[in-house]
Amino acid sequence: MWFTFVLLQLLPQFALGARCPNRCVCDIKGSAICTGDITDIPPLDPTTTFQLVLNDTNIKILKDRSFQPFSLLLRLMIINSPLDTIQPEAFHGAPQLLSIKLSLTALSVFPPKVFSEQRNLEQLQLDGNRITSISSDLFEAMVNLTELNLSKNRISQLDANVFQGLTKLNYLNLADNQLRNLPRTLFHNLLQLRSLMLSSNQLETLESGSFDHLSNLLILMLHKNKIREIPPRLFWPLPFLSTLFMSANQLRYIPAESFYYLPNLIKLTIFKNPLISLPYQLMGHMPRLQELYLYETNLSTVPWNLFANMTNLVTLNLHFNNKLTSLPKNLFCCLPKLKKLSLKYNNLQELDPELFSNLASLRALMLNENKLESLPSAIFRNSSRLETLDLNNNHLRYLPGDVFLHAIALKDLSLSGNKWICDCSILDIAEWIRENPELISDLDKGVTCYEPYRLEHHPLQTLTYEELHCGVLQTTFIATSAITTGAPATTTLQTSTATTSTRATNAANATTTATTPTDASLLFPTSEHIYVKQGNGNDNGLVFYDTIVLDNGPEIVHNNHFNAWVYLWTVPSTGPYSGFMMALYIVLLVSGVVLIVIILYALYRLHKVILLSGEVAMGENQRILTRI
Structure with missing residues (x-):
């Protein structure tokens, strides 16, 4: 019984194999794939062939009524062959065809009436050929066509009526041709069109009203052309447009309100255009926009409200603009869902402290390859979700020690290739680096001193007070034994010089005293220095991270906080003055x-x-x- 069952299963396959010509593979579902040295349509069984694929054959000509014997044939593919001639009635006698694909052949012209019987055809792919022109009545009979691919040909112009009868078309691909202009009414009858590909042509202008009747269009590809200008309100009739590519053109200006009335737009690209400026009234309400690409332009700045109507934006690429020197304070005011922001390879020299204050969801920030010399200490105070931050290859000379204090999710920080000046002001960030080496991905690639010369290439994380000459020698310490007994303590400090300021990383919380301490743990005598711990005793505050050095003995009579510094005002305790x-x-x-x-x-x-x-x-x- 088992043998009989297997035999019954294999019997149809054996029968097919017996009727399948040499160099073809036939299956039980009615598909035949033929390759190799075939110069004509193979003699397949017309009662079982539903799909015919002729791939990499030597067929050069399709003769009249070549497919008439295949009354059940629905799909035909001729791919990668030297086919260069189609006789006028090649597809006559096969009105049942639903799909025809003639790709990567040597075809340059089609007889005008070759598809006159293909009223049922739904898909026609003629990509990758050598077609230079299309007859105005070539598609006349294809009233049910939904997909037409003419990409990667050599078409330089199209008749205004060539697509007039394709009222059910929803996909049209004209990319990678040589089109220089488009008749204004070319697409007016394509009321059901969803996708229109016009990229990689030679288009220089677009006429006003070209897309006026494409109210159902979802995808419009205009990138990689030579478009120098677009008429006002060109995209207004496209309320359902979700993807618009305008990149790699020659646009220097974009008319005001060009991107109004596009509430369903999800992705917009306008990069690789020599844009000089953008109007303040450019972007309309775009509540669904998630990706925006604006790079490789000549912009020196952008309008403050450019992204104000993009509340769902997730990815923003504003990079490779080598003339972009500044960003408005409120540029990122209204992007609560932004996760990735790329500002790399611009010419930014400074950033406003409030620039990123509203980017509560930001995960990745690329600031590398700019000319930043420092960052405001509070610039990341609302960036608690920031995980990746790239600051390499800037002109950073120093950073405030508390600049990353609120970036509690930080996992990957790049700092190499900067011009760190190793003086006393660098100690705070050096201390932070020393305590968080696992967060810095390029610590071994050059997070080193740039100046002074004696410390060139010295790693920041190993810097000390002594190396930078921030301390003063010959300080003595005298304390009475009353400190250990609980009685009031008496302390005498004597130094050779006096300092007027002590660097702090959080001046608002710094409380430090150098006279009559009530807790002996505040003072640690050494042979040459007195180190005073942070006054609040809380390691989480990191006011001075570890210790500070008080270098003078006179009484401190007042302190002042200014720009993250604590100024200690002193007067001499003795003397004529x-x-x-x-x-x-x-x-x-x-x-x-x-x-x-x-x-x-x-x-x-x-x-x-x-x-x-x-x-x-x-x-x-x-x-x-x-x-x-």
Whole structure:
């Protein structure tokens, strides 16, 4: 029984094999694939052949009624062959065909009526041939055609009526031809068109109204042409357009309001155009836009509201604009869902502290290959989801030590190829690098000092106070034993010089004292320096990350916070200058008291004079009344 079952299964295959010509492979589903040295249509079984594929054969001519015997044939493919001639009635007698593919052949012309019986044809692919022109009545009978591919030919012009009868067409590919212009009414009858490919031609202009009747169009490809200008409102009749490619053209200007009334747009590319400027009224409401590519232009800046109507934007590529020197403060104001922002290979020299403040979803930020010299300390304060940050090959000289404090999700940071100046201001970021080496992907590729010469190529993470001469020698420490007994402590500091400022990474939280500490753990004596820990004792605050050095002994009388620095104001505790200041203070105090007494006496005398004058006036009035 098992043998019988297998035999019954294989019997149709054996029968097919017996009737399948040499150099062809036939299957039970009715498909025949023929290759090799075949010069004519092979004699296949017309009662079982539904699909015929002639791939890589030597067929050079299709004779009249070549497919008439195949009454059940629905799909025909002739690919990669030297076919160069089609007789006028080659497809006559095969009206049932649904799909014809003649690709990668030597065909240059078609007889005008060759497809006159193909009323049922749905798909016609003529790509990769040598066609130079199309007869205006070639597609006249194809009332049910939905897909037409004429790409990768040599067509230089089209008659205005060539697609007039294709009212059901939803896909038209004219890419990779030599079209220089398009008749204004060329697409007016294609009311069902969904995709229109016009890329890689020689188009220089587009006439106003060219797309006026394509209200169902979803995809429009105009990239890789020579378009120098577009008429105003060209895309307004395309309310359902989801993809628009305008890249790699010759546009220097784009008319105002060009991208209005495109609420369904998802992807827009306008890169590789020599754009000089963009109008403020360019982008309309685009709530579904997710990808925007604007790079390789001549823009020096962009309008602040360019992306304001793109609230669902996820990817923004604004890079390779070598003349782009600045970005408006509110440029990224309205992109709450943006995850990837590329600003690499621009000419940016500085960034506003608020530039990224509204990008709460940002995951990847590319700032490499610019001319940034530093970054504001608060620029990433709202970037808690930032994972990848590329800053390599800029002109960075230093960074604030707390610049990455709020980027808690950071996993991949690039810092190489910059011009770090290794002085005392670099210590904070050097300390951060030393504590977070696993976050820096290019630590071994050149995160090193650029200046001064003596520290050139010195790794930032190994810098010390001593190497940068930020400390002062010969500082002594004397403390009474009362510190350990709980009694009030007495501390004496003596130094050879005094510093006027101490670098802090979070000045708002810095509270440091150098006199009479109540906790002995605040002071650590060494042979040459006194190191004072951060005042709040909280390692998470990282005010000074580890320690600071106070280099002077006089009493600190005041501190000031400014631009992430803590200024410590001091006066000498002894000496003639101190005595002079005290004497001056007393003189000023006494002078002030004397002046106050004089003023009070003058006010008292003035009050007496006013009262006396009032009494005299009243007496005079009474005498006058008595006489009357």
